[in-house]
Amino acid sequence: MSDCIFCKIADGEIPSATLYEDEDFRVILDLGPANKGHALILPKQHYANLYEIPDELAGKGMVLAKKIITRMRDVLGCDGYNVVQNNGEAAGQTVFHFHIHLIPRSVGDNAGI
Numbered sequence: 354m355s356d357c358i359f360c361k362i363a364d365g366e367i368p369s370a371t372l373y374e375d376e377d378f379r380v381i382l383d384l385g386p387a388n389k390g391h392a393l394i395l396p397k398q399h400y401a402n403l404y405e406i407p408d409e410l411a412g413k414g415m416v417l418a419k420k421i422i423t424r425m426r427d428v429l430g431c432d433g434y435n436v437v438q439n440n441g442e443a444a445g446q447t448v449f450h451f452h453i454h455l456i457p458r459s460v461g462d463n464a465g466i
């Protein structure tokens with residue numbers, strides 16, 4: 354989609370702080386982090402939400418979430434992780450290109466979304 358900011362970030366047209374990239378996904382740091390190390394998994398293809406993304410790609414996205422939080426837990430030394438995925442304005446979605454939030458948490462940090 355030509356007017357989608359996450360399409361432009363995912364395909365590298367707009368530079369971003371990229372933690373990981375493969376043929377299907379780019380993982381970036383969130384511009385307005387809920388906590389230090391808040392990252393977003395973006396598919397390179399445009400799908401507005403979980404209703405639209407193909408099952409296989411949604412599955413790959415969750416496996417990638419597992420890999421990243423497992424590795425980053427050790428790097429950041431955090432106590433836990435929120436894996437969050439919003440669908441629709443009513444649910445708090447503000448960018449209508451599917452994404453998975455990865456939010457590192459420490460005991461008592463009050464950083465959840």
Ligand code: 5GP
Pocket residue numbers: 358369381382383384385386438439445446447448449
């Ligand atoms: P949503 O509310 O749609 O689930 O999450 C959108 C997220 O994207 C928010 O956490 C917001 O801070 C982040 N965000 C919005 N625009 C940009 C951007 O241009 N770059 C990056 N890295 N994050 C963005």
Ligand code: ZN
Pocket residue numbers: 354357358359360361398399400449450
């Ligand atoms: Zn898009």
